[in-house]
Amino acid sequence: MRRSYKAIRVMLMAALLVGSTAVAQAAGYKYGDKGGDIVDLQKKLVTYGYKARVNGEYDANTKWAVRLFQRDHHMEVDGITGPDTYKAIMGKPFNESRVGKITRMAKAKLDKEMADSRAAAAKRAASSKQGVGKKAVRKGSADDSLFSGIHRDPVDEDFKFAATTTMSKEVKSLLAVAEQYKGVPYVFGGTTPQGFDCSGYTRYVFAKAGINLPRMADEQYNVGKAVDKQHLQPGDLVFFETYEPGVSHSGIYIGNGRFISATSSRGVAIADLSGGYWGSRYIGAKRVM
Structure with missing residues (x-):
């Protein structure tokens, strides 16, 4: 009888697993x-x-x-x-x-799409040096209505401003807001201090400075002025290619080669822009303030 109960329990668990898989699919x-x-x-x-x-x-x-x-x-x-x-x-x-x-x-095809996307992004970044991209969308813009809607990194230091005397009052205020939410957990689709995803976090922080960014990371990449990596300034938006071709992660450059963003592994955290997981996935940066 004990074996019979065990067999029934296994069958029920299997049925639940199949059912949950079907729902997920x-x-x-x-x-x-x-x-x-x-x-x-x-x-x-x-x-x-x-x-x-x-x-x-x-x-x-x-x-x-x-x-x-x-x-x-x-x-x-x-x-x-x-x-x-x-x-x-x-x-x-x-x-x-x-x-x-x-x-x-097939993994080979996904890898190829990712490589092609990186090459295209590099080409766009090179061509954008000759001109200025779209301006950041300010509060009240009609464009905003369109967007309503595992890795480990060794860097985990205290928030630091870049060692510069040229940082504006507005940028200092922006970075202070960004630092305020360090440690907030990652929530897919999150747009509030109860939980952020990457673009939800950048959008929330910049909204505090009066700049209304689009909702998605790849759409945020379409605003502002393109910035070369060697000319990054605190407050610039930085972008990466992660789980799919094209821009899929955004963060805020804070100076000294570091940026802050909402990550799936550690929530809102600071990381090294050029090393570790993020270095090879960097796509570009935009200045919106």
């Missing part, structure tokens, strides 16, 4: 997924005028097509085809039997 399509009805999704995007490649892979191209669709339809812009986005594109709810069959794109 049914939550939506995201970068790196393959299969399901991604082909049908891509065909729909093409008919709407978005340049998605019809290949059955949720690659960077598809992600950006989805982001544009979300932006144009005043939805949360995250590049993920969740239930609401799926229904808006496809005109029907998820077909869970198809969503449950998704796999992952």
Whole structure:
């Protein structure tokens, strides 16, 4: 009888695991997924005028097509085809039997997309030296309505201002606010001192200085003036490529080769800009104040 109870318990746990996996898969399509009805999704995007490649892979191209669709339809812009986005594109709810069959794109292809994205970012950074990017969006801008919506690093020192006499009062105030939230835990989608994600943190800090940044890290990269790494000043936004091609992490440069950001491993923390995990993932910087 004891064995029978044990067997039943194992079967129940397995059923719960399968059920939870199906729910997780049914939550939506995201970068790196393959299969399901991604082909049908891509065909729909093409008919709407978005340049998605019809290949059955949720690659960077598809992600950006989805982001544009979300932006144009005043939805949360995250590049993920969740239930609401799926229904808006496809005109029907998820077909869970198809969503449950998704796999992952080949690692070699994901690595290549990442490498191509780094090369493109480097090219953009080089060309941007000849001109000035868009200005930071100030409070009250209509553009803001579009964006409402594991690693370890050895550096963990006390917050320090750069040793400079040219730092403005506004920058000092900005860095003081940034330091105030050191240690706040990381929360995916977090935008408040109860929990931040990377772009939620930078947006919150700059809002305190009267500068209203877009919600997502890659959109924040599109504002302000491009800055060479060797000419960084405290208060500059710094950007990195992490879990997917293109800008996916943002932080605030604080001087002396360090920056502060909301990280998934340590919450809001200080790290070395050029070494460790972040050095090889640095993409560029923008000055918005």
